[in-house]
Amino acid sequence: MGYGKKSEADILQEIKDMRRKLSAAGVPYDKQIELLKSMMPALNKEQRVRLQKLIELLEK
Secondary structure: OOHHHOOHHHHHHHHHHHHHHHHHOOOOHHHHHHHHHHOHHHOOHHHHHHHHHHHHHHHO
């Protein structure tokens, strides 16, 4: 199933899980943000807007 069909809660949970695993593997924060941004094309417009806002909050 593509991200475009997942709920916001499902996507946020995947992001949390991914960041936890990447942090545990020693992946630097800036690389984690790059990976989150790479998800954008797989999301619908509304989800992209939400993800962008989340990334902006994480980058502060």
